[in-house]
Amino acid sequence: MVGWSGRRKFFTILFFTFPTLLGILIFSVYPITVNTYISFTNRNKSHPNPDCEAGLNNIMVPTCWPMFREKAPKGLGTPYGIIEPWYKNYADVMGTLFSPEAGLALLSLVVAIVPLALTNFVDQRLERQIPRPISSSLVWIVGILVVVVLGWLLQVPKAFSTLMETGDFLVVVLRTLIFVVLRVPFSFVMGLVLALILNSNYLKGRTFFRVALFVPWAASSMAILMALVWQFFFREQGTINAVLTVLGLPTKVWLNDPVSAFAAIVVTDVWFSYSFYMVVILGALQSVPAEVYEAAEMDGAGWWRQLISITLPLIRPAILPATVLTSITAFQMFGTAYAITGGGPGVVGKPGATEFVMVYAFKQIFQTQNYGRATAFAVIIFLMLFSATLFSNRYLRITKGAYE
Amino acid sequence: MNRKPSLAVQVFQYAILVVATIFALYPVWFVVLASGRGQRLFTLNVLGMFVPTEWSFENYRVMLFERPFLTWLKNSFFVAGFTTVFSLVVVTSAAFAISRFKFKGRGFLLLFMLALQTFPGVLSLGAVSLILAAIGLYGSHWGLIMAYTTGTLVFSTMNLKGYFDTIPIDLEEAAMIDGCGPIQSFLLVGLPLARPALAITALFAFLGAWGEFVFASVLVPAPDSMKMAVPAMYSLANSMSVPWGYFAAGFIIIIIPTIVVFLLSQRFLEAGLTLGGVKG
Numbered sequence: 103m104v105g106w107s108g109r110r111k112f113f114t115i116l117f118f119t120f121p122t123l124l125g126i127l128i129f130s131v132y133p134i135t136v137n138t139y140i141s142f143t144n145r146n147k148s149h150p151n152p153d154c155e156a157g158l159n160n161i162m163v164p165t166c167w168p169m170f171r172e173k174a175p176k177g178l179g180t181p182y183g184i185i186e187p188w189y190k191n192y193a194d195v196m197g198t199l200f201s202p203e204a205g206l207a208l209l210s211l212v213v214a215i216v217p218l219a220l221t222n223f224v225d226q227r228l229e230r231q232i233p234r235p236i237s238s239s240l241v242w243i244v245g246i247l248v249v250v251v252l253g254w255l256l257q258v259p260k261a262f263s264t265l266m267e268t269g270d271f272l273v274v275v276l277r278t279l280i281f282v283v284l285r286v287p288f289s290f291v292m293g294l295v296l297a298l299i300l301n302s303n304y305l306k307g308r309t310f311f312r313v314a315l316f317v318p319w320a321a322s323s324m325a326i327l328m329a330l331v332w333q334f335f336f337r338e339q340g341t342i343n344a345v346l347t348v349l350g351l352p353t354k355v356w357l358n359d360p361v362s363a364f365a366a367i368v369v370t371d372v373w374f375s376y377s378f379y380m381v382v383i384l385g386a387l388q389s390v391p392a393e394v395y396e397a398a399e400m401d402g403a404g405w406w407r408q409l410i411s412i413t414l415p416l417i418r419p420a421i422l423p424a425t426v427l428t429s430i431t432a433f434q435m436f437g438t439a440y441a442i443t444g445g446g447p448g449v450v451g452k453p454g455a456t457e458f459v460m461v462y463a464f465k466q467i468f469q470t471q472n473y474g475r476a477t478a479f480a481v482i483i484f485l486m487l488f489s490a491t492l493f494s495n496r497y498l499r500i501t502k503g504a505y506e
Numbered sequence: 507m508n509r510k511p512s513l514a515v516q517v518f519q520y521a522i523l524v525v526a527t528i529f530a531l532y533p534v535w536f537v538v539l540a541s542g543r544g545q546r547l548f549t550l551n552v553l554g555m556f557v558p559t560e561w562s563f564e565n566y567r568v569m570l571f572e573r574p575f576l577t578w579l580k581n582s583f584f585v586a587g588f589t590t591v592f593s594l595v596v597v598t599s600a601a602f603a604i605s606r607f608k609f610k611g612r613g614f615l616l617l618f619m620l621a622l623q624t625f626p627g628v629l630s631l632g633a634v635s636l637i638l639a640a641i642g643l644y645g646s647h648w649g650l651i652m653a654y655t656t657g658t659l660v661f662s663t664m665n666l667k668g669y670f671d672t673i674p675i676d677l678e679e680a681a682m683i684d685g686c687g688p689i690q691s692f693l694l695v696g697l698p699l700a701r702p703a704l705a706i707t708a709l710f711a712f713l714g715a716w717g718e719f720v721f722a723s724v725l726v727p728a729p730d731s732m733k734m735a736v737p738a739m740y741s742l743a744n745s746m747s748v749p750w751g752y753f754a755a756g757f758i759i760i761i762i763p764t765i766v767v768f769l770l771s772q773r774f775l776e777a778g779l780t781l782g783g784v785k786g
Binding site for chain 1: 511516522529533537555595599609617619623626627628629631634637653655660688719744765767772
């Protein structure tokens with residue numbers, strides 16, 4: 103650029119970025135810091151009366167600062183300070199995850215999984231040899247057989263249930279992961295199929311279908327109210343049961359059964375999220391040149407081959423960042439589950455079948471008034487997601503493709 | 507792939523589309539039906555769940571004239587509007603700087619912002635309400651506006667930066683040769699070119715604040731005349747004494763403009779979201 107550098111450049115950049123940086127510092131970095139601090143205290147209300155002498159309260163809590171001191175809430179609950187022992191909240195969240203039995207169970211699970219990774223490695227190795235000595239399916243059959251035998255020998259189901267009984271943390275995170283693993287591919291496949299059909303030039307009524315299929319995304323901006331509507335469909339006298347009665351099929355209280363309640367949440371969330379994928383893929387498909395397909399057809403590639411070898415690789419740069427973003431959003435999904443099941447069904451005192459990460463944290467704060475434990479949980483979740491983001495950026499160059 | 511498909515394939519495609527369309531539209535259609543029905547919901551027959559068997563505007567009348575519904579709408583509009591304006595002002599300059607100026611720690615800044623975004627929003631609520639209580643904005647709309655504005659920062663900056671990257675830098679350099687400073691060249695050349703991306707960013711900021719639930723219900727808990735539309739409607743739908751038809755009517759009044767705005771900006775959305783991806 104022309105004629106500007108050094109101090110002037112520095113101040114210009116500062117001038118441009120200062121408001122954003124300040125906002126992020128106050129409303130992102132500070133909350134994270136305070137949460138980390140609170141996770142070591144015995145705070146149990148969301149608006150407690152802070153004891154300004156205890157711990158680091160006089161530094162960390164703004165209402166303890168001299169200029170704001172008179173604004174501090176009064177008479178709301180007991181004052182809080184550092185908990186005894188300092189790691190108690192973390193211990194509560196993790197339960198007995200670090201006990202010898204749990205460690206043994208975890209070890210046996212890992213040992214049982216190792217052959218799968220090994221199989222993949224061997225398969226990749228053999229792929230490079232021409233001609234290939236052993237076929238891929240044979241390698242995988244042997245690998246899976248080994249896993250099954252190992253699983254039986256190491257009593258994997260028993261180890262699994264041992265792990266599940268260690269405490270809330272593993273149960274909640276595992277359920278959330280299952281939710282993500284179900285929801286993201288469902289939305290992706292549905293978005294992909296619809297986008298491929300809509301992309302055809304010979305389709306009549308294309309605009310109508312595009313607009314109609316786009317509506318859920320618009321409705322998802324009021325996700326929590328829309329989820330209340332969905333809840334009605336799954337009720338005892340709801341639409342699904344009414345239709346089943348007319349067809350003469352047995353009805354069911356969908357939200358009282360763990361599995362069907364879980365499925366209800368997945369279906370609803372797919373409704374909210376598939377049109378995002380559809381729009382992203384439609385946009386990406388526009389940029390795939392038609393000549394590539396013509397060339398492929400000359401070479402005799404069928405529809406499936408074209409999809410796998412041309413379409414998907416070419417729209418990959420658009421799909422990958424979208425997938426990472428939706429995975430993170432799905433992991434932090436709150437409104438749908440909260441409005442439909444409220445985290446249940448389940449027994450009191452244990453996380454319910456649809457009590458995903460955010461719902462668990464919300465309930466810990468606002469229903470069981472367990473602020474300290476909720477923040478400890480948040481810190482662990484944040485560390486997990488933080489490293490996942492760094493990892494995906496480092497190895498998949500995902501943010502590079504989308505934002506650079 | 508753009509060869510005319512055979513008849514069987516076409517029938518199959520339409521079948522998928524029709525099923526998907528029913529799946530997509532039925533929930534909204536159901537609310538429309540419920541809003542025009544009397545107050546009964548649990549004594550529905552199957553037919554009433556799919557076609558309008560009766561219709562009256564009673565629910566709409568009650569919502570509009572006998573409930574503080576319009577006040578809620580006004581509150582939401584106020585908060586979402588100011589959030590949009592503030593967020594655009596703040597974010598545009600930052601996105602421009604990150605896109606245009608090469609400085610130390612730029613990549614790190616981007617990654618840092620992206621990673622911060624992964625902190626569960628519900629859990630920063632406690633700290634945010636502490637700050638707002640300290641500066642005396644707890645329970646006021648301005649506090650909520652501050653929280654929302656900062657909540658949009660990361661996504662909006664990323665989005666706008668991506669768009670600025672696609673505008674050739676030569677234009678601004680030409681302006682600078684003609685005697686503009688960096689700020690002038692930004693305001694006169696860069697900003698007008700980024701209009702579509704600004705529209706998308708504004709839309710997302712507005713809708714984010716418009717439909718948000720947790721912050722709105724915790725940071726502005728009372729009184730009724732201060733509430734935002736979404737938490738107010740949520741408690742309306744969950745209270746046993748209020749007929750569901752009222753909720754449905756209010757929901758339709760809120761959701762129809764939202765859907766229309768979305769549909770009008772559909773072209774923008776496709777362009778805005780795929781930029782920097784394959785089109786690069």
